[in-house]
Amino acid sequence: MCGITGWYRRGGRPVPREAIARACETIVHRGPDDGGIHIDGDLGLGHRRLSIVDLEGGHQPMFSADGRWAIVFNGEVYNFPELREELVAWGWKFATHGDTETILAAYVRWGDEAWPKLEGMYGLAIWDAKERRLVLARDPLGIKPVYYTLQQGGIAFGSEIRTLRALSGPEGIGLDFTVDERGVHDFFMFGHVQKPRSIWREVRTLPPGHVLHIGPDGDPEIRQFWRPRFEVRQGLSETEWIEETRHWVSETTKRHMLADVTVGAFLSGGVDSSAIVASMARHATAPVKAFTMGFPGTSIDETEAAVRIARHLGCEHITLPLEPQDAGIMLPEVQRSHDEPCAATAAVPVWHLSKLAAEHVKVVLCGEGSDEIFAGYKRQRTALAAARTGPFLRMLEPVLSAIDRAPGMGGKRLNYLRQNARRFRQSAMLENNYQRFFQGTQISTPWVREELYEPGFHARQESDHPFDDLEREYFGFSGARDLDPLAQFMLADLTVHMPASLLNRTDRGSMAHSLEARVPFLSHKLVDWALTMPRNMKLRGKVGKYALRKAVEPWLFPGALDERKLGFQLPFAEWFSGGFASFAREAWTSSGASKSGYLRQDAVEKLFAEHAAGLANHGRILYAIAMFSCWWDQTFDAR
Numbered sequence: 001m002c003g004i005t006g007w008y009r010r011g012g013r014p015v016p017r018e019a020i021a022r023a024c025e026t027i028v029h030r031g032p033d034d035g036g037i038h039i040d041g042d043l044g045l046g047h048r049r050l051s052i053v054d055l056e057g058g059h060q061p062m063f064s065a066d067g068r069w070a071i072v073f074n075g076e077v078y079n080f081p082e083l084r085e086e087l088v089a090w091g092w093k094f095a096t097h098g099d100t101e102t103i104l105a106a107y108v109r110w111g112d113e114a115w116p117k118l119e120g121m122y123g124l125a126i127w128d129a130k131e132r133r134l135v136l137a138r139d140p141l142g143i144k145p146v147y148y149t150l151q152q153g154g155i156a157f158g159s160e161i162r163t164l165r166a167l168s169g170p171e172g173i174g175l176d177f178t179v180d181e182r183g184v185h186d187f188f189m190f191g192h193v194q195k196p197r198s199i200w201r202e203v204r205t206l207p208p209g210h211v212l213h214i215g216p217d218g219d220p221e222i223r224q225f226w227r228p229r230f231e232v233r234q235g236l237s238e239t240e241w242i243e244e245t246r247h248w249v250s251e252t253t254k255r256h257m258l259a260d261v262t263v264g265a266f267l268s269g270g271v272d273s274s275a276i277v278a279s280m281a282r283h284a285t286a287p288v289k290a291f292t293m294g295f296p297g298t299s300i301d302e303t304e305a306a307v308r309i310a311r312h313l314g315c316e317h318i319t320l321p322l323e324p325q326d327a328g329i330m331l332p333e334v335q336r337s338h339d340e341p342c343a344a345t346a347a348v349p350v351w352h353l354s355k356l357a358a359e360h361v362k363v364v365l366c367g368e369g370s371d372e373i374f375a376g377y378k379r380q381r382t383a384l385a386a387a388r389t390g391p392f393l394r395m396l397e398p399v400l401s402a403i404d405r406a407p408g409m410g411g412k413r414l415n416y417l418r419q420n421a422r423r424f425r426q427s428a429m430l431e432n433n434y435q436r437f438f439q440g441t442q443i444s445t446p447w448v449r450e451e452l453y454e455p456g457f458h459a460r461q462e463s464d465h466p467f468d469d470l471e472r473e474y475f476g477f478s479g480a481r482d483l484d485p486l487a488q489f490m491l492a493d494l495t496v497h498m499p500a501s502l503l504n505r506t507d508r509g510s511m512a513h514s515l516e517a518r519v520p521f522l523s524h525k526l527v528d529w530a531l532t533m534p535r536n537m538k539l540r541g542k543v544g545k546y547a548l549r550k551a552v553e554p555w556l557f558p559g560a561l562d563e564r565k566l567g568f569q570l571p572f573a574e575w576f577s578g579g580f581a582s583f584a585r586e587a588w589t590s591s592g593a594s595k596s597g598y599l600r601q602d603a604v605e606k607l608f609a610e611h612a613a614g615l616a617n618h619g620r621i622l623y624a625i626a627m628f629s630c631w632w633d634q635t636f637d638a639r
Contacts, residue, residue, distance in 0.1 A: 002060070003030030004072040005046040005163035006125050008134045009154040010216055015044035016171045023163040024048055030074070030159060030511045036060050038070055040129055047072040050514055052259050052363060054098030062100050064108065065093065068130050071104045074159050075122035075144045076518065078255040083117060107135070112211055115225045119255065119523055123159060132216040140226035140524035141369070142208030142499030145507060149203045151175050155214055161203055161339040176202050183340070184598055185461035188452070191343035191443045191624050195500045199340035208499050226524060228494055230487045233532040241537045246551035248526050253279035256365055256520040264289035264361035266353060267315070269305030271549050271561050272367025276520060278555035280365065281313040290315040291357045291364065293349045295322055312557050320356045322349060324575045328583030335630035337512035343443065343624035344501050350509035358513040368502055369521030372494045373530040374545040375538035380489045383436040386427035387485055433485045434475045435467035437492035443620040452603045486535055575619070581608060584626035591629035592636060599625070
C-alpha cells in the first residue's frame with residue numbers, strides 16, 4: 001500500500017524535481033517506509049511506500065530491464081504469484097519478488113487486457129518512455145483512489161488531491177483550484193462529493209474499472225474495462241449456493257492475507273466482519289488480531305457481540321471506546337485526512353480505530369462490500385416496500401400532507417417517526433429504485449435544503465426533480481431500466497455510493513495512520529460470482545445476506561448472528577442531543593464557512609435548535625456542517 005503522484009506537462013516543458021518532491025511529502029503518511037522520484041523531461045513520477053510484500057525489493061518507481069517502462073503503484077494484487085508464473089513462461093525475467101513488477105510485466109504483455117486479470121486493489125501509473133505515453137488505471141470497484149487534473153496542456157495525478165495542490169510552488173508554475181458549487185451541493189445532499197466530481201472544479205477522479213491513456217498530444221482517452229453484470233445463474237439448489245458462498249468467502253479471504261507482515265482485522269460483531277475473521281482464523285497459524293470500536297452508553301454499542309465472537313474464534317481482541325468528547329476533539333484531524341469535505345457516518349470511527357490498529361499491525365481486513373453484493377442494506381428493503389405501497393399512498397397524499405404541515409408535537413420519538421414517514425412517502429412516489437437510491441442515501445431532504453441554502457445557491461443547484469436528474473446522470477445508459485428493482489438499488493450502491501463514500505473513508509481513515517485496509521468482499525472475481533446469485537438467496541423476507549449468513553453459521557456459535565446489526569456509524573441523534581452539539585456549533589460559528597455564501601446562518605441555528613428540542617433528527621446534516629466548517633478553515637485559513 002502506497003501513495004503515488006505525477007505530472008506529465010507535455011510539450012517538452014520540464015517538470016521540476018522539487019515539485020514532485022513537495023507532492024510526495026504531502027502523502028508520507030501513505031508510505032513512510034520508502035520514497036522515490038523519476039524525472040524524464042516533461043514527465044515526473046513520485047512514490048511513497050508502505051512495505052507489505054517483498055520488503056527489501058519493492059522500491060518505486062520501478063523500471064523494466066530495458067528502461068522503456070516505469071510504474072508507480074498504490075495497492076495490492078493478490079494473485080500475482082499465479083500471473084508471475086505465466087509471465088516467466090512468456091519470457092519476462094523478474095528482478096523482484098512482489099506484485100509491482102508483475103503488474104508492469106502484465107501490462108507490457110497484454111496491454112489493457114491485463115487489468116481484468118489483476119485480483120486486488122490498485123491506483124497506478126505506467127510510463128512508456130519510447131512512445132511518451134502515460135497510462136492511469138484504477139481497480140474495478142474503486143478501492144484505491146486516482147485523482148487527476150487536466151490543466152495547461154498536461155495532466156497531473158495523485159492518490160490524494162493534496163498532491164496536485166502541492167505541485168504549484170516557487171518555480172513559478174501554478175495550477176488552478178476553484179471550489180465547485182456542484183460539489184458543495186453534493187456534499188450537503190449526500191455527505192460527500194459524488195464522483196467523478198471533486199470539491200474542486202478542475203479535479204476529477206478516474207472512475208472505478210477505467211483506464212486513461214494520454215500521449216504527447218491530443219486529448220486523453222478513457223475506457224471502461226470492467227462493469228458489474230447482473231446475470232442470474234439457474235440450476236443450483238439452496239445448499240449448493242450456500243456451499244459456494246462459503247468456498248468463495250474462505251478462499252478470497254485467504255488470498256487477501258498474503259503479506260510479509262502481520263495481518264489483523266476489524267471486527268464489529270456483524271455477519272460481514274465475523275465472516276472475514278472466522279475465515280482468517282481457519283487459515284492463520286497464530287491468533288488473529290481483531291480490533292473493535294465501542295460507543296459506551298449508546299444504543300448502537302456492539303462491543304459485547306464482538307467480544308463473544310472474538311472469544312469463540314480465539315482472537316487476540318482489542319477494543320477501543322469512543323466517547324462524544326473524544327470524537328469532537330478529533331473532528332478537525334479526521335477532516336484533514338480527507339482532503340475534501342467528508343461527512344461519512346463511519347469516518348470518525350474508522351480513523352480512530354485505524355490509529356489503534358496501526359500500533360499493532362500494518363494490514364487489516366475489513367467487511368466492506370458485503371451489503372452491496374448480498375443485499376444487506378435496510379434501505380434496499382425499504383425501497384422495495386415503498387415501491388409496493390406507492391399507489392395506496394398517492395390516494396392518501398392530501399391527508400398526509402396536511403399532517404406534515406402541522407406543528408411538531410408529541411415528543412421526540414413521535415416527531416422522528418413523522419419525519420421518517422414523510423421520507424418514506426416521498427420514496428413511494430418516485431419512479432424507480434435508482435431514484436429511491438438517491439433519495440435513501442441523502443443526508444438532507446429537499447425541504448431542509450430549501451431553508452438551509454442561500455437563495456442564489458439554491459436556485460443554481462437544486463432542481464424541482466433532483467432524483468430524476470441524478471438517475472439520468474448516472475443510469476441513463478442502455479439496459480439500466482431493464483434490471484429488476486433490487487438489482488437497480490444494488491447497482492447504485494455498488495457503483496455510486498461505495499466508491500464515493502464507503503471506500504473513500506476507509507482509504508483515508510486507514511492510510512492517515514499508515515495502515516493498509518483490505519476488503520475481500522470487493523474482489524471483482526467474487527463480485528462477478530455474487531451477482532449471479534438469485535434474489536431469494538440474497539434477500540429472504542426481511543433478512544438480507546441470506547446465503548452469506550447460512551454459509552458463516554457453522555464457523556460461529558449458535559445465535560451469533562441473530563442480534564440486530566447497526567453498522568459502523570456514529571450515534572448522531574444521541575450525541576447531538578448532548579454535549580457533542582457544542583463541538584459542531586463551535587466549528588460552524590468560528591469558521592469562515594459561515595460566511596462562504598452557501599448556507600444561511602439563521603437556518604443553521606434553527607437546525608441546532610430543532611434537534612435539541614426533539615422536533616426533528618438533524619444529526620446527519622449538523623455533522624456535515626461541522627465537517628464542512630473544518631474543511632473550509634483548513635483549506636482557506638479563514639481565521
